Amino acid sequence: MSVLPRRRNGEIPATDGVVIRMAGIRKVYDTGKVKVEALRGIDLVVHRGEFVAVVGPSGSGKSTLMNLVGCLDTPTEGGLADARNRRVGFVFQSFNLLPQITAFENVEMPLLFGGVGKRERQARVTELMDRVGLADRMEHRPTELSGGQMQRVAIARALAMNPDVVLADEPTGNLDTSSGGDIMGLFEELWRQGRTLVVITHDMALARRAGRIVEVRDGLILRDEPTGSVATLREARASHG
């Protein structure tokens, strides 16, 4: 049985299916004394197969936006389309791997939670670890891995349940420039394979490698535009015929 949707390398995924649709989203944190209006009216549509980079200064509301998309939190006001039925894979800045168990078992975890059978788990985890280039590190514990490797394990884990969208909050924030670039490369590869990705980053250079940049400032979307990467991808598709 096919574990992940197999697409031929370089194939351009269709972008018509809507994965995320937010309309007039507001989020107010009520800490008792003060009310922080983290999001003040967000409209955002992300289609299947898109690679969106979310940028913006610290405190602008990026993580809040991400939590709402991933259903880890609920908006104070506004519409969030078919959020519940959507499968989401998370990647965190601090990896959030469980230190007591091996890389393999970390990737296996969501499959266990999803009730996937043992044989299929084995196959899927092996394939994912191979995909993120860590086939030889499966039995290592997270503490025995470098930051970049840990983040790869986390990405494999996020992909395990074959999610509709992968959400990554500053996935390169804890990594040096070169490992950060590698992780971004992995995301590009996933994008080429048809994955939908939303990645928060501070690094504009990395953001430009995504297909679309959404800039958040003070809880509002200031800018939302495609990058040249999409064109590159289109050219790739065109030349592929």
Add this chain to the structure above:
Amino acid sequence: MRAGLVFQLFLASSRVQKKRAVLTIASIAWGSVALLLLLAFGEGLKQQLSRGSAGMGTNLAVLWMGETSRPWQGLPAGRAIRPRVDDVNLLRERIPGLVGIVAEMRNWRTAFTYGAKTVNGRLTGSSPEYGELRNFYAQPGGRFIDALDEASKRRVVFLGNERAKEIFGDEDPVGKTLLINQTPFTVVGVMKRKIQMGTYGGPDAENAVIPLSTYVAMFGSDRVGNIVLKPERPGEMPRVLADVRRIMGAKYGFDPADEKVFPTWDTVETGSVMRNILLGIQVFLGVIGALTLMIGGVGVANIMYATVKERTREIGVKMALGARPSWIVAPLVLEGLLYTVVGGAIGLVLGMILIVLIGLIPTAGNDALEFLGKPTVSPLIGVATAAILGLVGLLAAYFPARRAASVDPAQTLRYE
């Protein structure tokens, strides 16, 4: 969820808190020891007491001879009613469903002389049935008063073991002759030592019993001192007592409903009161034990809260990865239960060893130890201890686990 993974997670986290885990298990063990010992002491006390209350005989009623408290058919109140020995024989004939009914005559200052030694004390005259009703059992080599003694007014005496010791010292009294109020009597038996809680007039160990017929001849009066009776079924006691008043009332002319005529000690009634008191004592001891165990439970809850706090991030991650709350809660509850079960098992084993050791301490001869020093385990105690342990474990694990289930992943996953 894969059991191995759960176990691995458990081991990994409990390694971090090994010291805390050991202390917690120790406190649960201590609580279990306390609970088990208290319950066992309570049970031992109860069994000793019921054995003790059985010492006087069970399901008896003792009737004293009193006065009428109300006028009856022209007769005034305040008349003393003094039945005779024959009246007791009448009652024996007329009342069905009796194990026995006997007259008991007593003299409080009787001189017992053996050789050069004279002691003063109680003398009782009663029928052979008296021995059965009131649990006078003879030591080997002797016997109680029998029917022949009674029929032929023999001068024989059955001595309480303390009285025998007082008069004869280390000598074997059976077959010896002593003087009772200057009249020679032969000792036919000495009472086997018994634990006696209830007494009226003094313990049986200090008594001396002679045949009723002999007593009447000796003291020249056949007015009954008191009546001792026992129905075949304890529940019939009220009916039997009513029969006594009805038959005697008809003969002596008093209101059969007048309970003051024969002031009565109904041991069926007082026995049930005592059983309730004993149950109360046991519950009280159990509550103290349970509270001690509860302290251990607080320890478990504490360690579980700490665990949940330490693993908040882990829990948040698992939730973000799609874990259902029960998958978060179940391993934590299991962990809490495990501490309780391990601690409880250690405690119960230690407790049993202690109970056996305490049971080995000789207590014969020391009254206080005889009542307190015999902790006893019953199946009910086992069930109660296990149930309390389980409850403590569940409670101690449930609340922390509930906190774990309410972890907000968005909060915990914020980058620190």
